[in-house]
Amino acid sequence: MPSSTAFDTKTESGVSAALLDHESLCRHFGRPRVIEARTELDLDDGDGKRAYLLLEGWAYTYKLLVDGNRQIVGFAIPGDLIGIGALRRRTDDLMAATVTKAVVRELTAASFDVLFSSSVEAGMALLGALSHDEGVTVEHLVDIGRRTATERVSHFMLELHERLSRVGLAEADGFRCPLSQPLVADALGLTAIHLNRVLRDLRTRNLLVFRTGAVHLPDRRRLADLCGYDPAYLDPPDDTGGVRTKRLTDASRGREAG
Amino acid sequence: MPSSTAFDTKTESGVSAALLDHESLCRHFGRPRVIEARTELDLDDGDGKRAYLLLEGWAYTYKLLVDGNRQIVGFAIPGDLIGIGALRRRTDDLMAATVTKAVVRELTAASFDVLFSSSVEAGMALLGALSHDEGVTVEHLVDIGRRTATERVSHFMLELHERLSRVGLAEADGFRCPLSQPLVADALGLTAIHLNRVLRDLRTRNLLVFRTGAVHLPDRRRLADLCGYDPAYLDPPDDTGGVRTKRLTDASRGREAG
DNA sequence: CGCCAGGTTGAAAATTGTCAACACGTGTGG
């Protein structure tokens, strides 16, 4: 088994924790710890909040509703920080759990403060991670709020592909994916049943093949068209100089187009 | 008209920018500027990103979809920072606009960096604002993802009430609200028409009366029951000694309870 | 006055959820 390939790659491409140097990692984070699949990650053990750096495996953050349903807020892949946002919110019922067996390093609230204060760079790195997180969450919000089920699923998978690519965990035409249909459904605000139908449809049209363990994307281009996918919201690892759109000086959209 | 009452109150209760001292505000933020109702706030003028501190009035952030629809990401009320999250994301098509006439102070990306680096406290304040923002966005996500239209509307209004209360802009049984139905609909992922019907229903049941200019909440308690509202995700202004809720020590709901 | 955005309502259509059932693979205990 490769022990930390994924994370090393991540360190180079630099999205979340990548901006933290090795020393910071060793000094402020707990030692790597193996967590079984399908187990809770404690973000708040009554004593204090904590976050996790995910080195290997998949995890997710979620919220429970009174009726027993849950909404998955986001999936974490190697290199992601889990729960940094909630770290500084006193009361927050955010929860997290692993999907697969995983390797994590813990970051307590106290350590976070120390790390944050230790240098401007460290502070910026943490801020950057939080900012990145928010960007993903916002796009997720748009996904759920204003897209049809088919668009949602497509968009979601393209986004996942993009993120995985950045850490070297995807091929050009797909990626290994341990998510079950119920998990994806809870993330996208759909029933597992309805998701299943949407997946069948996409499979039939040969746009996206989701089978247990892997996702195959025969034609990303066509899929992106279908759902209006635009990867811009994900930070490019470095800089590319921005192409700007900027129409619509007016408040609302649509009307008075001509 | 009171000129800065709202913001002063906010400064005391302290949610977003409140953690910044007066001097930081003067040194790093632009001078107060009046913006007309229904006008764009430029988060990115090709030259660089910028954020805004909202002193008076209402505004919102949103994203445009290819089909011309939009998803409102969140509403900003006096004291809120607009666009801090996007400040550090190179390509991000987040946009913002005012609802009412508003007073803002600009914060350029450069000033942000300077301010952030100026002291640990300032850095923490900005991080806190971002963290708070993310919390609100996450709750918004849950709202849209796993609640019925009626629940969404109720939950949204209770949340708004809570936020406004913290800055002294709400009464116990309601608040002044300049939002139009189309705006609320775009925030909640509903059609304006369907929202209208939901509002009628809530009005009939005397749970929530939304009329242009104001929202009346005759029975917050009953409304909260209806939608499973729990204000915990909003940071208590200062510290109240946490009445932490913390049930659910267990993993996911149901399985392996023992 | 006429325009326009917002609010309101009805009726029909589309999307999505619920209920019920069955197939499959895995792991456990008899």
Place this chain on the structure above:
DNA sequence: CCACACGTGTTGACAATTTTCAACCTGGCG
């Protein structure tokens, strides 16, 4: 070894929610 439970994936039929289309009313404003 087999029976059985369990989570996942799958499908059909039906019900509920939400959208679409099409009006009409209202008040502000040039």
